[in-house]
Amino acid sequence: MRKRKGAGRPTIADVAKKAEVSTITVSRTLRDPAKVSTALRERIEAAIAALDYVPHSHASALASSRSNIVGVIVPSLTNNVFADTLRAIYDEVDPSPLQVQLGNSRYVAAEEERLIRIFLGQRPSALIVAGGDQTKAARAMLENADCPVVQIMEVDPDPVDMMVGFSHYEGGRAAGMHLVQQGYRRIGFIGARMDPRSRRRMEGFAEGLRTAGRHDPDLFMITTQSSSMTLGAELMGQLRARRPDLDAVFCNNDDMALGALFGCQHAGISVPDEIGIIGFNDLEMMAAACPSLTSIRTDRYEIGRTAVDMIRAALEGERPDQKVVDLGFELQARQSTARKARR
Amino acid sequence: MRKRKGAGRPTIADVAKKAEVSTITVSRTLRDPAKVSTALRERIEAAIAALDYVPHSHASALASSRSNIVGVIVPSLTNNVFADTLRAIYDEVDPSPLQVQLGNSRYVAAEEERLIRIFLGQRPSALIVAGGDQTKAARAMLENADCPVVQIMEVDPDPVDMMVGFSHYEGGRAAGMHLVQQGYRRIGFIGARMDPRSRRRMEGFAEGLRTAGRHDPDLFMITTQSSSMTLGAELMGQLRARRPDLDAVFCNNDDMALGALFGCQHAGISVPDEIGIIGFNDLEMMAAACPSLTSIRTDRYEIGRTAVDMIRAALEGERPDQKVVDLGFELQARQSTARKARR
DNA sequence: TTGTACGCGTTATCAC
DNA sequence: GTGATAACGCGTACAA
Numbered sequence: 001m002r003k004r005k006g007a008g009r010p011t012i013a014d015v016a017k018k019a020e021v022s023t024i025t026v027s028r029t030l031r032d033p034a035k036v037s038t039a040l041r042e043r044i045e046a047a048i049a050a051l052d053y054v055p056h057s058h059a060s061a062l063a064s065s066r067s068n069i070v071g072v073i074v075p076s077l078t079n080n081v082f083a084d085t086l087r088a089i090y091d092e093v094d095p096s097p098l099q100v101q102l103g104n105s106r107y108v109a110a111e112e113e114r115l116i117r118i119f120l121g122q123r124p125s126a127l128i129v130a131g132g133d134q135t136k137a138a139r140a141m142l143e144n145a146d147c148p149v150v151q152i153m154e155v156d157p158d159p160v161d162m163m164v165g166f167s168h169y170e171g172g173r174a175a176g177m178h179l180v181q182q183g184y185r186r187i188g189f190i191g192a193r194m195d196p197r198s199r200r201r202m203e204g205f206a207e208g209l210r211t212a213g214r215h216d217p218d219l220f221m222i223t224t225q226s227s228s229m230t231l232g233a234e235l236m237g238q239l240r241a242r243r244p245d246l247d248a249v250f251c252n253n254d255d256m257a258l259g260a261l262f263g264c265q266h267a268g269i270s271v272p273d274e275i276g277i278i279g280f281n282d283l284e285m286m287a288a289a290c291p292s293l294t295s296i297r298t299d300r301y302e303i304g305r306t307a308v309d310m311i312r313a314a315l316e317g318e319r320p321d322q323k324v325v326d327l328g329f330e331l332q333a334r335q336s337t338a339r340k341a342r343r
Numbered sequence: 344m345r346k347r348k349g350a351g352r353p354t355i356a357d358v359a360k361k362a363e364v365s366t367i368t369v370s371r372t373l374r375d376p377a378k379v380s381t382a383l384r385e386r387i388e389a390a391i392a393a394l395d396y397v398p399h400s401h402a403s404a405l406a407s408s409r410s411n412i413v414g415v416i417v418p419s420l421t422n423n424v425f426a427d428t429l430r431a432i433y434d435e436v437d438p439s440p441l442q443v444q445l446g447n448s449r450y451v452a453a454e455e456e457r458l459i460r461i462f463l464g465q466r467p468s469a470l471i472v473a474g475g476d477q478t479k480a481a482r483a484m485l486e487n488a489d490c491p492v493v494q495i496m497e498v499d500p501d502p503v504d505m506m507v508g509f510s511h512y513e514g515g516r517a518a519g520m521h522l523v524q525q526g527y528r529r530i531g532f533i534g535a536r537m538d539p540r541s542r543r544r545m546e547g548f549a550e551g552l553r554t555a556g557r558h559d560p561d562l563f564m565i566t567t568q569s570s571s572m573t574l575g576a577e578l579m580g581q582l583r584a585r586r587p588d589l590d591a592v593f594c595n596n597d598d599m600a601l602g603a604l605f606g607c608q609h610a611g612i613s614v615p616d617e618i619g620i621i622g623f624n625d626l627e628m629m630a631a632a633c634p635s636l637t638s639i640r641t642d643r644y645e646i647g648r649t650a651v652d653m654i655r656a657a658l659e660g661e662r663p664d665q666k667v668v669d670l671g672f673e674l675q676a677r678q679s680t681a682r683k684a685r686r
Numbered sequence: 687t688t689g690t691a692c693g694c695g696t697t698a699t700c701a702c
Numbered sequence: 703g704t705g706a707t708a709a710c711g712c713g714t715a716c717a718a
Contacts, residue, residue, distance in 0.1 A: 011711055022689050054464045058404035059711035062694050067401060077430045083421045090447045102445050104433045121397045229631035265633035288572035290608035354695055365705045370697060380703060402695035405710050
């Protein structure tokens with residue numbers, strides 16, 4: 001005999017035999033119970049329980065050429081910004097038959113391309129990727145993917161398919177205008193990592209300052225190192241050493257901003273009176289800090305929720321109201337940029 | 344004819360036809376190129392490239408009853424503690440053919456059980472789950488899973504299969520002893536979420552205090568709310584209101600500790616002189632804060648790395664040196680518990 | 687509402 | 703070293 005031994009686990013056929021029905025009836029009971037008579041359904045459900053039967057998802061995917069997999073590719077697992085969005089995606093996907101397949105591109109475009117290729121090998125139901133800065137090959141693969149694709153965290157007039165996020169450029173610009181309005185004059189920028197989104201924030205910020213005649217490129221300090229609080233403190237120190245007249249900074253994210261605050265505190269510099277600080281994203285810690293820190297609030301959870309919603313709608317054949325959803329942002333002004341009147 | 348139309352993507356058969364070989368040879372070229380002659384291999388590789396062929400992972404999983412999937416179940420996606428471990432897992436798994444399937448149990452045991460069931464449906468190559476507090480049914484499923492299982496973040500004499508982590512009880516005890524040694528006398532505890540691991544930390548902490556005759560249950564304040572900096576500040580305020588004589592607290596994690604520090608700062612209370620604060624995990628922010636915060640350092644990245652290593656070894660048939668690996672912890676004493684001598 | 691027959695794309699088995 | 707053929711477990715198409 002040439003029989004192969006499967007993993008040994010019970011199959012749909014075992015269930016069918018035990019319940020004295022055909023396999024297709026078991027299959028239907030699993031996927032669309034309403035199509036099966038109550039009597040049979042109960043017998044089948046009992047058999048499933050008795051055998052501890054677990055459907056084989058790969059066999060199902062192969063037979064139906066649908067995988068129920070939603071591929072999600074983010075550039076970082078430790079960045080809280082993505083953590084909130086991921087949580088939303090998992091929360092939304094969980095009650096449905098869909099499953100998340102998560103990839104970490106580590107802010108490397110080539111790695112993102114590799115992950116897209118791998119995920120495509122699973123014939124996913126949908127794909128969610130961060131941002132709009134894919135390699136040419138990656139973009140081509142996404143455009144040819146025969147499934148809905150949602151780009152998140154940004155808005156762009158030319159999405160692969162759908163998009164939900166906000167304008168980083170405008171967020172940065174709002175930060176710049178805020179500092180000017182608060183009376184700061186020698187306004188700098190501290191940026192780590194400087195991925196494309198951080199870069200757009202910086203550009204918007206520069207534009208905001210330029211409009212007010214307050215743009216001084218010498219006060220901008222960036223690095224490609226990953227962002228961290230320690231690095232925020234360090235860059236703050238370096239920038240002050242170079243330009244002691246500095247009186248405010250926009251940090252490209254909240255970790256950098258809180259680190260910059262700690263740096264000032266260790267150095268005995270008063271925030272906001274000597275230096276104003278504003279961050280980006282408004283993580284929970286910003287409101288808790290002492291002094292509380294001004295930031296640009298973005299709704300990361302809602303981005304994830306909306307992305308899954310768009311996917312679900314697309315899978316159900318609905319046409320979305322809009323291909324690109326701009327969730328905006330909101331400046332949260334707090335103590336760290338509220339300095340007393342200049343004497 | 345009753346032919347079905349696949350998704351339209353090229354299959355291994357298309358590659359075989361183009362290269363004028365049989366499908367099995369293509370399959371071998373993909374999985375074990377050494378078993379195929381150079382001439383054929385080159386022809387096949389050219390055909391793969393020409394057709395942009397991507398292997399269908401579900402078909403492969405079905406035929407081989409091996410899936411290359413490593414299921415990972417953690418209780419939280421936003422908790423930085425797991426973020427570091429996840430990053431390590433992804434880093435380790437990425438260069439191998441293995442793929443991560445991530446589940447979020449949200450600190451709900453029943454949800455964890457559900458995820459284990461789903462993951463088992465994918466016939467995973469291995470499973471990684473957080474902790475050792477599964478439901479009875481979940482534990483049974485894990486024990487019957489015919490794949491390596493690694494429980495992470497804890498150590499326990501009775502693992503399902505393998506385990507890597509550290510003792511939360513001992514970590515808590517070390518925190519207690521440290522506060523006593525630093526001269527604090529009315530020592531409290533602030534705890535949020537209070538999942539089983541937090542609970543063990545608290546128990547170890549209480550034991551540490553008890554040994555020194557400093558255990559006062561009235562100074563322990565816990566809640567089931569999720570931990571956050573805001574909550575840390577809040578509980579700190581409540582505890583001080585109830586017991587103004589409080590002079591030190593152990594917070595069940597670093598977020599709570601930093602929040603407690605912020606709370607003190609907003610209230611004008613000096614840390615460490617009036618109140619000492621110690622956290623748990625030693626996230627990067629602890630060293631950066633002002634004052635820097637004492638914490639119990641745990642090597643979360645190494646936990647993830649080790650877990651994947653153990654899996655790889657098990658899949659290659661090696662017998663591990665030890666089923667349970669204790670990575671330990673290290674107390675990082677900093678400013679927040681270094682008060683000046685009592686006058 | 688339920689069942690029969692076959693195909694999904696790949697790999698294990700056995701033969702050459 | 704290479705190939706023919708039969709599984710792998712399930713879903714679709716069609717029939718009853």
